[in-house]
Structure formats: structure tokens, C-alpha cells
Amino acid sequence: MLVDSNMDERQQQRVCNACHEDMTSYFSDVVAASHSEDAWRAALQAQERRKQSTAAKTKREDSHGSLYSTFASAPTMVAYSSIYPPVAESDDDSDSSESSVDSTTSVSLEDIYETMRAIGGPSVVADTETSSSRQTAVRSSRGSYLSLRSMLDYTGCVGHDTGRRDTPLATTVSLDDLVQTMRPTRSQRLELALGPSSVSESTLRQSEVAALRAEYANAVAAAQAEYALYSNAVEGLLKARRRVARRRLRLHQHSQEAKVLHVAAEYFQAQLQYKLALCDDPTSPELWLGLVACLLDLGRLDEADEAIVCCEAWASPPCLPSLRALQGDLELRRRHYDAAVTHLRAAIAASNVAW
Numbered sequence: 001m002l003v004d005s006n007m008d009e010r011q012q013q014r015v016c017n018a019c020h021e022d023m024t025s026y027f028s029d030v031v032a033a034s035h036s037e038d039a040w041r042a043a044l045q046a047q048e049r050r051k052q053s054t055a056a057k058t059k060r061e062d063s064h065g066s067l068y069s070t071f072a073s074a075p076t077m078v079a080y081s082s083i084y085p086p087v088a089e090s091d092d093d094s095d096s097s098e099s100s101v102d103s104t105t106s107v108s109l110e111d112i113y114e115t116m117r118a119i120g121g122p123s124v125v126a127d128t129e130t131s132s133s134r135q136t137a138v139r140s141s142r143g144s145y146l147s148l149r150s151m152l153d154y155t156g157c158v159g160h161d162t163g164r165r166d167t168p169l170a171t172t173v174s175l176d177d178l179v180q181t182m183r184p185t186r187s188q189r190l191e192l193a194l195g196p197s198s199v200s201e202s203t204l205r206q207s208e209v210a211a212l213r214a215e216y217a218n219a220v221a222a223a224q225a226e227y228a229l230y231s232n233a234v235e236g237l238l239k240a241r242r243r244v245a246r247r248r249l250r251l252h253q254h255s256q257e258a259k260v261l262h263v264a265a266e267y268f269q270a271q272l273q274y275k276l277a278l279c280d281d282p283t284s285p286e287l288w289l290g291l292v293a294c295l296l297d298l299g300r301l302d303e304a305d306e307a308i309v310c311c312e313a314w315a316s317p318p319c320l321p322s323l324r325a326l327q328g329d330l331e332l333r334r335r336h337y338d339a340a341v342t343h344l345r346a347a348i349a350a351s352n353v354a355w
Contacts, residue, residue: 251280258290267297285311285319292326296333304330321351 258273271294278287288311295304308327315323324347331340 247280251277254280255287258287262290262294265297267294270294271298283314285315285323288314289319289322289326296326296329299333301330301333317350317353321347323347324350 254273254277258270258277261267261270261273271291274287274291274294278284278291281287288307292304292307292311295301295307304326308323308330311319311323324343328340328343328347331337331343
């Protein structure tokens with residue numbers, strides 16, 4: 001059968017799982033980065049040149065479609081039949097002619113390497129194979145020793161079998177070469193995808209974005225600081241309003257209670273309430289006048305004199321007649337009649353002016 005007669009030559013084109021993973025990673029990176037119209041056209045031209053130069057009689061009606069499915073969808077490429085040589089499903093019940101005709105359309109290793117060179121990848125192998133020596137690899141549908149999926153060893157792998165490099169049919173490359181030369185760096189992928197001008201433009205855009213982000217962060221910080229100041233100011237104003245409201249309430253309570261006690265002739269308690277009220281409003285002349293009257297009734301003349309001095313600092317014109325009258329009363333209690341007469345006359349004059 002065709003499988004048995006050409007087994008040794010076909011085994012030279014087998015690839016182990018390790019090399020397959022490296023090749024798949026290479027195509028996933030390079031094709032995803034350089035997926036452009038020029039690279040696709042170059043890949044098609046390389047496929048067409050190899051198709052015209054080969055004398056193989058393998059059935060390949062849709063080679064361009066297979067090449068497109070191989071490289072255009074490389075980021076999700078996992079199918080073995082799309083990246084390895086054409087495979088023919090062998091059947092024990094069918095003859096050799098049916099097995100050789102019914103083969104899966106795919107892309108050969110030579111097409112892959114040629115396309116790698118066309119799209120900018122490194123030339124990892126030399127094109128030493130002639131068109132007459134190309135063979136078709138056969139994969140068993142039952143997972144035989146020729147199956148690429150079940151091959152775990154490196155025997156016969158084109159990436160590890162260094163003993164056959166002298167053979168014209170061997171397409172050999174070491175695993176280090178696959179890892180180091182077939183897989184581009186990140187900068188190379190960026191240059192393949194964008195180009196030098198696009199790279200510089202992208203760098204400029206990134207710097208602009210970074211500057212805008214920094215400016216935005218500064219603006220946010222300034223807004224937060226301003227909001228904190230505003231919040232503190234509002235909180236302070238609310239606290240001041242609450243404090244004033246409490247002070248006014250205490251003042252009203254003390255003044256009302258002092259007036260009630262004064263009318264009831266409770267002079268001692270009244271003067272205490274006046275003093276408590278003056279603690280909340282020391283500029284009220286009415287409170288000072290009430291305190292002076294209580295102190296005079298208690299006989300505290302010196303303390304009443306001091307209260308009169310404090311009241312003169314805040315006395316308004318309507319309060320002057322009452323203040324002069326209290327001064328005259330104080331002088332009478334001290335038996336200073338001349339001073340008492342003077343203050344009483346001043347009280348009468350102020351009263352006439354007020355009216």
C-alpha cells in the first residue's frame with residue numbers, strides 16, 4: 001500500500017507536540033500582528049509559486065482557502081490538519097488507490113516556511129527539497145503511530161531529528177531555533193502591526209493620555225479640597241447658628257425670670273438672673289439697668305456704681321434718662337446731694353430730648 005511504501009519518507013515530515021506548540025504560537029503572534037493586505041497577498045503568491053513548481057499529484061482543489069483558514073484565523077488556530085502536510089485517512093477496508101485519492105486538503109510544511117519568510121518571519125530552514133521529492137504525510141483515523149495527535153516522543157520530528165540533516169528530504173530545525181527565531185518579540189509584533197510612524201504616534205497618544213490623566217487627577221484633588229473647605233465652612237456656620245439659638249434661648253429665660261423676681265421683690269435672686277443673662281448678652285443696656293436697680297435695693301452701692309460705669313459704655317439715648325435717674329439715686333443713698341441733683345437734672349433733660 002501507499003502507506004507502507006512511503007512510510008520512511010513521510011516520517012521525516014512529522015512534528016512533535018512541542019514543536020507544534022511553538023509553531024502554533026508563532027503563527028498566533030505574527031499573523032495576529034501582521035494581518036494586513038500586503039502580508040496576505042505575499043502569502044498567496046508564495047503558495048501559488050510552490051503549487052506551480054511542484055509535481056505532486058495530491059488532490060488540492062482549495063489550497064488558497066486552506067491557506068486563508070490557516071493564517072487569517074491564526075489567533076484561534078488549533079487544528080492539526082490546517083498547519084501540517086496533507087493527511088489522508090487510511091481505512092483497512094479500502095484499497096490503496098482510494099486512500100491516496102481521498103486526502104484532506106491542507107498546507108504543507110514548505111508552504112508554511114515560505115509564507116513565514118513572505119510575511120517577515122525569519123528563515124529557519126533552507127529550501128533543499130525538490131518538487132519531485134515531496135511526499136504526502138498520512139494520518140490514521142484510528143490514532144496509529146503515524147497520528148500527529150498521539151505522538152509524544154521526538155522520534156522522526158523535523159524539529160529534533162538532527163541525524164537526518166544530510167538527507168535531502170529532511171526539513172530539520174532544532175527546538176531552540178523554533179523558540180528563539182520563530183517567535184517574535186513584543187516590539188517586533190508591534191512594529192509589524194503598526195509600523196514605525198504608528199508606533200511613534202501611539203507613544204505620543206499614550207503620553208497625552210497620561211498627561212490628561214494627571215491633569216484630571218489634579219483637578220479631582222483640587223475639587224475635593226475645595227469641597228472639604230466648603231463642607232467645613234457650612235458645618236461651622238450651622239454650629240454657630242445652633243450656638244446663637246441656644247444663647248438667645250438662655251438669655252430670654254434668664255431675663256424673663258429676673259424681671260419676675262424683681263417685681264416680686266426677690267432682689268438677690270433677681271440680680272443673679274440678671275448676671276446670668278449678661279453672660280450671654282453683655283451689651284444689653286436693659287439688663288444693666290435692671291442689675292443696677294437690684295443692687296441699689298440690696299444696698300450694694302459700690303457694685304452698683306461699677307455696673308453704672310459698664311452700662312454707660314452700652315447705653316443708647318432712650319436709656320439715658322433711666323441711667324441718670326439711677327445715678328441720682330445712688331448719690332442720694334451716699335448722701336451726696338449736690339451730685340444727686342446734678343444727675344436728676346440730667347435725667348430730666350435727657351427725657352425731654354427723647355420726647
